[in-house]
Amino acid sequence: MVSIMLNRLQESDIKLLRVFFAVASCNGFTAAEPVLRMQRPNISAAIKKLEERLDLILCQRGRGGFQLTKEGEIVYQETKRIFSAFDNFVFNLKSLHDDYSGHITLVVQSSLSSGVMAAVAKAVQSTMKKFDDIHVNIQTRQYQEIEHVALSGECHLVLSCYDLVKPESVNFNEINTSVTGKLYCAKSHILSKVDSLKEVALEDFPAVGMSGLSSGNYVRDGQRLSVKIWSDCWESCRSAIMTGEYIGLLPDYLVTPEMQEFIVPVAQEQFQFEHQLYVLNGKNVRLNPVLKHCIKELTWFIEQSGQGVQSRPKPSLAAVS
Structure with a gap:
């Protein structure tokens, strides 16, 4: 034929x-x-x-x-991309008639902590209980894909860190929580024995960076890392650091007690970073009561989780006034 x-x-x-x-x-x-x-x-x-x-x-x-x-x-x-976009279209169309049923898609940045992922599950469960005929698709994407999926209409909401210039076509719903981390190296690396890096040129040591993360190639006080290889997720960065050939930034929740046998913070934790968490949505997504409730629940459960993330204190009324 x-x-x-x-x-x-x-x-x-x-x-x-x-x-x-x-x-x-x-x-x-x-x-x-x-x-x-x-x-x-x-x-x-x-x-x-x-x-x-x-x-x-x-x-x-x-x-x-x-x-x-x-x-x-x-x-x-x-x-998958086509059907996801079509499901989103049907969901948004129903919303115009106050029909809150169908599928919504939540994209979650890969490599987030187990505490955050547990909070996501609770938020989704709460949303599905409140709206009987709603089903939530949970997908993961690498960090460098986050802006694209938020803009493309492939999903309704995105949970992620973000440290680039914020595009005007995306709404950023700030969560009072951030991912914290440090500069790490293997126990076999020469920097594992250094107490202070004031006299050390970081650019002399090969580093691993994470693709798409602009802050992944520098540390405090403007000192840059000499990034020689790139990874697409934090777990891959951790593996590169464990070889003893590279230094790199890692979220603290990835350095479990088992990992502490292989990697340690550089210079007694002198170099740290903090990445803000957000719920993102493209401005072409109509925030109906379902999505607004989901954003509220994601924010509340993540702020309450306190596992693998650091909650930043909100300013008091006196400070605001």
């Missing part, structure tokens, strides 16, 4: 893409059956028809098990 390249998206293609999305999300045909309420032969036929429409092989199936091809992974990510 001659494959037909897809030039125009049709309604039937949307149905095929939803089948593929379910199969890819469930990591297999059998697991997708109860989700799609379809039998495996029908699912297989739908995937085959989609592959013919796209002129691509999307997945491998057989004795080796289910696995997306390289092209299939790209189609899956694009399909």
Whole structure:
């Protein structure tokens, strides 16, 4: 059979893409059956028809098990983005009629502490209890993706640190909590024995930085790190530091008692950082009562958690006046 390249998206293609999305999300045909309420032969036929429409092989199936091809992974990510944007459109449209039902998407920055993640779960639970017909999709993104997802309409709310220039097209709902951390090195590193860095040039020591984090290449008093490699998350930065070849900034909650056997603060904790936490939303997102409640609950539960983060005291009335 001659494959037909897809030039125009049709309604039937949307149905095929939803089948593929379910199969890819469930990591297999059998697991997708109860989700799609379809039998495996029908699912297989739908995937085959989609592959013919796209002129691509999307997945491998057989004795080796289910696995997306390289092209299939790209189609899956694009399909996820499209359906997420469509769900957001439907949710916002319902809100115009005071119909608070459907799916909302919350994106959470990866590598946040377990305390913050527990607070997120409580906030989501509270929101779903208050609005009976609301379902919340929780997704994670690397730090360098945060601004894009907030602006793109792929989600309703984003929970993240942010230390760049704030774009006017994004609302920043400040949480009275910040992520704190220090400059770390491995116990085998020469700087682990140094008490003061006043006489030490930090640029002489290779460092690891986190992509997209502008404050990730300097420390207090304007002293810059000599960043030689970049990581996409804090856990990767920690692994690089543990090699003994690099120094770098890390949130304190990632330096667990087990990790303290391998890495230590540089110069008796002289160098520290603090990153503010926010709930972000694009200004194109209509903040209906559901989203406003979710923001309020995220703020309250995170401020109450106090685990892996530092709450900053709010100014007193006397100080404000």
